[in-house]
Amino acid sequence: MKYEISGNDIILYEDDLALDDVLDTGQAFRWDRIGENAYFGYSLDCPLEISGSDGKFVLKNTDEEVFLKVWAPYFDLETDYSALRKIYSKDAALSAACEFSRGIRLLRQDSWEALVCFIFSSNNNITRIKGIVARLAEHYGKFPSPEQLAAETEESLGFLRSGFRAKYVLDAAKKVASGETDLKKIAEMPYESAKAELMKIKGVGPKVADCVLLSGMYKTEAFPLDVWMKRVMEEYYKDGLPEEFYGTRGIAQLYLFNYIRKRPKQ
DNA sequence: TTCCAGGCGTATC
């Protein structure tokens, strides 16, 4: 991780990062593209304006403490993605996917924030998910706590226009607020039992659980299978993903997901 | 108008 302080900003040097690849690909739903290679968004209640490309980025109005505590983990800056891509490149489809979007990284989001966002993602499209989450944060002036959300009703959440998902988010909020669901504990469990625990929440099935485990709890063996990834498996991995990728197949999934959605039509 | 979107709960076999 290489960075320097410049006035009120942090200058980050990172070759394996492209903002469009990480902030606008359905991994996190709280970022707005505000210009060419520039985004504004949040991790929970911490705002950030970030811009840059080709290995050099500016994190505006960010002090070193916030950078090290919030953004370095968020952008997973301690992980060597060149080394990961080298391993993936042994596989034909993954090699093409990695070549297609070299700037992909796993965003390590807050587990509660990820849980809420991915519950809203079910049978929904990315544009609408972002709209719902934006209305949610705007309504409270911050990202709501489990307790705040637990105090709502399906009716009072009508302003979100989140459809049938409102009752699911309410169930998640109530379970987390009451302690019945302990996200910190779940994050420390092995993958399979952590997944089973998350799936006790209404509206959390295998796919949403895997997204929360991957981006909210950094379980890189979580492998979200949505409609797009099912197309990937059908087209490239009829016999399953190679076993050697198991431990980091969640990150492989990020490359494949973006590739199948955005590759040029044949 | 119909189809689809980073699925899930429920009913039924």
Next chain:
DNA sequence: GATACGCATGGA
């Protein structure tokens, strides 16, 4: 365990 269907909302 597998399969079928309904589900809120809004853009294409």
